[in-house]
Amino acid sequence: MAEETDSSTGVSLDTLADNRAGRATALTTLTPLPRFWSPALKLLLRIKTRQGPDKTLRRLSFIHAAYWVVIDRFPLQRRPSRYSYLLFISNFNGSWFDYIDVFSTAVPEKMALLWGSSYGYPGARPPRAFTAHIRANDRPLEHYYSAYPGATTTEIASALRVHERFTATVAPVTSNTTSNAGSAPLAQAWRGFLDDVQRDL
Amino acid sequence: MFTKRAPKSTRLRTITVFAPVPEQSLDELTERLHRLRERPSPFAAMPDTHFARLTILPRDAARPEPHPRGMRLSATLIDLLTHAGRAQRPDPPSLSYLLFSASYDGPARSRGQAGPAFDADYVERMRVRLGPVADELWGLCSMYPGHSDPARFRAFFAERVLPPAGYIFSASDEQPTVGQIRRALQLRRQVIDVAVETDGLAEDQLVKQLRQVFGEPGAQAPVPDPGTGGQLPLKLEAEPEPSLVDPAADRERLAHGGRPAPTDPDLADVQNLVTSGYPRHLVFRHLLLRITDPPAARRWLAGAAAAIPTAGWAERYVDRVGGPADDSLPDDPADRPAAPDAAVHLAISYAGLVRLGLPEAELAGFAGEFRAGMAGREPGLTPGRGISTWQPPFAIPGRPEPDGQAPMVAGPGVHLLVMFSGTDDDALQAYLAAHPELGPGERHGLQLLDTIEAGRIPADRPGRADAGDAAGKSGFREHFGFVDGLSQPRIHGVTAGRRTAELPAGEVLLGYRDVDGDTAGAGLPSTLARNGSYLVYRKLEQDVPAFRELTRQLAGRLEAKLENGSEELAAAKLMGRWRDGTPLTLAAEHSNPALTRQPFGFQEHDPQGLRCPVGAHVRRANPRDSRPVDPNSALTDGARAGLETELTMRHRMLRRGIPYGQPLPESDSELAADERGLVFIALVGDIRRQFEFIQAHWMSDGNAFRLGTDRDILSGAALQDTKIVIQGTPPTFLQPAKPVVTCRGGEYFFLPGIRALKRIAAG
Secondary structure, eight states: OOOOEETTTTEEOOSSOOTTSOOEEEEEEEEEEOGGGHHHHHHHHHHHHHHOSOHHHHHHOOEEEEEEEEESSOTTOSSOOSSEEEEEEEEEESOHHHHHHHHHHHOHHHHHHHHTTSTTOOOSOSHHHHHHHHHHHBOOOSEEEESSTTOOHHHHHHHHHHHHHIIIIIHHHHTOOOOTTOSHHHHHHHHHHHHHHGGGO | OOSSOOOSEEEEEEEEEEEEEOGGGHHHHHHHHHHHTTSOOGGGGOTTEEEEEEEEEOGGGOOOOOOOOSOOHHHHHHHHHHHTTOOOOOOOOSSEEEEEEEEEEEEEEETTSOOOSSOHHHHHHHHHHHTHHHHHHHTTSTTOOOSSOHHHHHHHHHHHBOOOOSEEEESOTTOOOHHHHHHHHHHHHHHHHHHHHHTTOOHHHHHHHHIIIIISGGGGSOOOOOOOOSOOOOOOOOOOOOOOOOTTTOOOBOOOTTSOOOOSOOGGGSBGGGTOOOTTOOEEEEEEEEESOHHHHHHHHHHHHHHSOBGGGGGGTTTSSSSOGGGGSOSSGGGSOOOOSEEEEEEEEHHHHHHTTOOHHHHTTSOHHHHHHHHHHHHHHSTTTTTTTOOTTTEEEOSOOTTSOOOEEEOSOOOEEEEEEESSHHHHHHHHHHOGGGSOOGGGTEEEEEEEEEEOOOTTSTTOSOOSOTTTTTOEEOTTSOEESOOOOOBBTTTBOTTTOSBOGGGTSTTSBOTTSSBTTTTSBHHHHTTOEEEEEEEEEEOHHHHHHHHHHHHHHHHHHHSOOOHHHHHHHHHSBOTTSOBTTTOSSSOOGGGTTOOOOSTTTOTTSSSSOTTSHHHHHOOTTOSOOOSOHHHHTTSOTTHHHHHHGGGOOEEOOEEESOOOOTTOOSGGGSOOEEEEEEEESOIIIIIIHIIIIIISOOGGGTOTTOOOTTTTOOOTTOOEEEOSSSOEEEOOSSOSEEEEEEEEEEEOOHHHHHHHHHO
């Protein structure tokens, strides 16, 4: 899948990936923070783990998976670095550029908690400065793999619901290979199933 | 704290490895990894891996973070607390690294339980499954032992792995495995295909099809999706940084972030098109021009600038009645301020500004999407279609390919958009006769590329669906018979006053505060940008016979299922409003013009789309309070109320579109071949956030509404095989035979304030 480029200005477009291919977008940031704050940040991450997933982010539903790691020591480096580092790795639907400002609007305080100790953090609002900071720190990737490139998180959630309903209501009737029971049970099961999952199709 | 705890077990694991790479091998490693993109990704061989990435962190690339300037108070306090207000000092790493990180399925364990620091099983699986490819990936890293010895391979990674992630956010609590996800995706696609094919069929045919697709045990086992070929996601847009202030230039730049931007526009400097859609004007003529002689063109511009009506008259009216300035005008013409019988407005594209000789330092401040032009952005705005349906002057046939087809390429570029309008043909002619100097011609250094004759469809013209003018003063009918222009945002100081505004002036005018608290057009010199707007221009051709055929077909389906299948209802289900403008959500069975202007939301009375389908045009264009909510309410209870509305308000646009071409009466087939459609015009302060976001995410995609990749059929975004879902009991699935709306071209223009225009003309 080639990058879309506009030859006249060399500007690459990432508003939306191809229809049904490569809809996942990676964001990888590595930002320095004073060593003093590393234990507090690690504690914060542990607390967030125990609290469970952030509901606002779930509601916005465009993150497949994201994780944070605090690095106090780079492997095999002989002398320690001056700072600790926060590594943030995430997989979004579509263009993160269009969503990163949603973070600013929806969860600015969480952005502050997570990135506030990192150098260069300009505040979650206004989104323009925050986006520029994240973009400047986003590492371009040499290789990115997604096991389901054609699907967004919403589509996956829908697909799982469809699968669950289908298995529960339609599959048992279709596997009835004898047509003794007539076509009515299958047709009925199918119609009930469609009624049920129409918002996921 | 929470009434319902999320499940305790987690299955999603992550692994992150930093492997040092010798400096001299960095280039070769980069090349190796790039070559990998030509094949399917090797990680496809790891069936438990959801995502994987590799990137090189060269030692030399590390730069200290600049200390942010112009922060808000809260951010400044955080900076003081965490950094004592000091900037970062250089901290170059002593080694370059290859960063590898992956997320994968592991055995379930309870949330509080810390996982092993190092997942030797996953590493062993990599060794076995990747085999020699592992050598390709890590072979250039220092002290890599090769993949044949399990113990040494494991030790290599054990030394280079980072501690486990402190916090993992996953999309769902069930944490489905890769296999579960793929099977479910496959099944969903099958279900959709079958639903579309069998919609409206008799029972025995339905059952036959079902048995055929799902009956055999093998039929449900999916062909596993091989995953991406390891290719990168499309590269992030390289938006130019706003140029640094040149101390010698001594120009005041529009404020960034922290410094407050003005909120009350100076309407006397704003082109009147922003405040008024000219409801009394029925005739419009748009000229698309190219500049052949910049000095002559500038002289013409200076003359035209003097003739453009400004919005100064509206200053007194915006503070009154809580509606658009137009609506607050007294009915009796004698009481109205002297509204012109004819008007001219003009806007300039980026190519036009370059041609007019604006200095590079000023041009650099324009937004990246404006500089690229709509043709450059179109592949992202309507993926899969791009400019292939465009026509001259916006696109021209390029060099023919071996198969004889000549793909459309961007045209030479429209520089200037001149919009004339008048109450009727005579008024417009009289105006042009009275101002001969306004007619742009060769002697003014302007070449005419195209003329678009547009106009409101008046009551006495044949072909207009249904009398009774609910179109009102600010709306009009378009070619499918719908009243358009009904739901316009109330913008402070422009179309509404302090008490009734819902959005700040920066949502349409540059130089003022926008909805994020930023300044619209930040980075541009205020003498150029203030009181100007970005104008999005898009020519949408409408196939009226195809639309009528579609509504007849849909009406038949609805009749069979709901016993209420009028063609009017079918049309309403596609648009989201009845033809006279009544919102479907408020009146699901019959239209009721009294409700046309009533504010409404979807979430309380119509969350599932049973009244107004979720994919209907107006619901996509403005979802109001109803972004899709996860049906599992336990996950979303307690999240911030009103969030959806707040987010939706960031994507509103002021629209000034006008139909073009002759209306098509029901019975007439001769005129059917004539071109007709809608000139879509939107005035915005931020093209990307207000227009492109909607076009790309809400029109050319269905994901935001849990509609997968379904596209809107009424905005020219739809591909050949788009499906429509009309929610209901039972639902209807339909695939239009052909597109009913096709985009024929468009461009981004800058609609300058009057003073700015005079400055541009002066050179």
